[in-house]
Amino acid sequence: MATVPIIDMAAYGLDVASDDDVDLDTLRPLAEELYNALRDFGFCHMKNHGIKQSLIDQMHAANRTFFEKPMDYKNTYLRPHDGQLHGWVPFETETISAARSVDNKEGFSYMPSDTIEIWPDVEHFESSVKEVYTKSHKLSLRILDLMSIGLKLDDKHYLRKCHQLISKKGNITLMRNNYYPPIPTDREINPIQARIGEHSDYGSLTLLYQDNVGGLEIQTLDGEYAPVTPIPDTVLINIGDLMQRWTSDQLKATKHRVLIPDDVTRRSKVRQSTAFFILPDEEVMIECLDNSNKYEPVSSKDYLTMMLKPTY
Template sequence: MSDLPMHIPVIDFSQCGLQEPEEGLQTESLIKVGQQIKDAFSTVGFCYLKNHGIDQQLVDKYMAVSRKFFELSVEEKMKHVRGVERNYGWVAVEREKLNPERPGDLKEAFNFHPGDDPDDWPDVEFQQASKDMYQRCTELSYRVCDALSVGLGLGKSFIRDAHSLVGKKECQTTLRSLYYPPIPDQSPLKPGQIRAGEHSDYGSLTLLFQDDIGGLEVNIPGTGYVPATPIPGTVVVNIGDLMQRWTSDKLLATKHRVVIPETEMGKQKCRQSVAFFVHPDDEYMIKCLDGSDKYEPISSLDYLKYRFSVTY
């Protein structure tokens, strides 16, 4: 495990990645990698995984078909706007405030949840790429859950078992394509406005695939905000508030943000990323694993509803 870049560990996941058959995973590998992941999440809250097993061609394809959608007219995108009843569809620029003290975020998004798929997509290619990406991210997140579970001294399947309904209506795990449009030359920005305000994620784990543009910054405890520089072929993994709560603050849901490039040339480039937000099953009760009752037990869905009420 390397301490670069800038204190965010890079962990070799090759022995636990999707290139290895599930039945072939070695307990020693899970122990070794699980300890590294636990150490990263207890000090930084973030890590990079290399050799994770998701084909870069799939990531690139999903970003490409997503971008085709984001480049459509607002009128066309409005036909697929995300409503309150379904976790599917387009979210417009400035619709969200991840930091409620800042103006709306300068980003667009498209959410996909298989249980909320209306089968009314802008094109079939986008739908299929979303399904493929969701499936592979589900498989990888389960491997990360298993390693972390072992690293925490729990049974191998303990954390995975709390996420048994991923892809079903009864679990809010969501694939999100994020698009940060170019900022026109001399475009007036609202005071304090950035591409994504400071926030911690809501659920248990997040997988994040970045393009090569950069802009993500992570608030490392004791250090301050540092760039999460894109590393080709890696996935950024961090934990969310429910995992911090579950572990009685032993693991850290670190705040992060996406800033606006300082140069005019940088501002004229769009940025893309893909986030897979992993949540426990809706009715799963999050109770402190150490029995401390530091936090009151709460269901996964009730906690998510609370966080959404602040964001929108």
């Protein structure tokens, strides 16, 4: 079992009305604790972040209602293949790991900057997704402030400023609701299939809201995978590839996965999660902050385009 640190965000969570209400002396120890946790694990749980569990539960309940509807209904809300990301992603149409077959899941993506939004007529679906996105956006900016302080950058808002277009044109920060359906007992399991294969996320950071079913595993320093037990009322945070490049490997994007359970009882359970993928503005150049030039500069847009090509 991976003992992922728990960070108490109370001093800078969303229950604090204004960012300016908290001075640097208060933020610095919290920033150092967050930086150390992400340096050592690539992941951490965050409590007292200010997003109510009841809202997450309401969103997951509405999502489940949608995902359990017939294929013909869901096809109405299919993600278009014209560069836009908003919409339904059908079951077994993505391959996140080249070493595995298609992922055993489906999803629904939301990105406010897309010009077309089509929403299922499921109670609380649209409203809860939009509210979680808005709150995650606000929380992510505060986490980026803490990251800037933890990295000892001169401007505590440096990373925030690199993400100022979240939810607008010019930034493709995306929220994805994932649904892992029950696996019938008579289905033959492909040995190289996973619910989602081994991968690191592509952006700066990811906020992950899990249900209580579990299944997420992260790669430890010795290269083995260990399960991460969900903790109620927390959000799980992890580093993405672009943050690793920015920090010249001070912070590393930890690989993670969700396997198909060996246990038949666990296979029969629905699993749900919501990932808020935080990306820098498209034109931001990701250059090593320590001037080491360990990685070649790349724009946020170009890196994401390169990484997404093999997925579909």
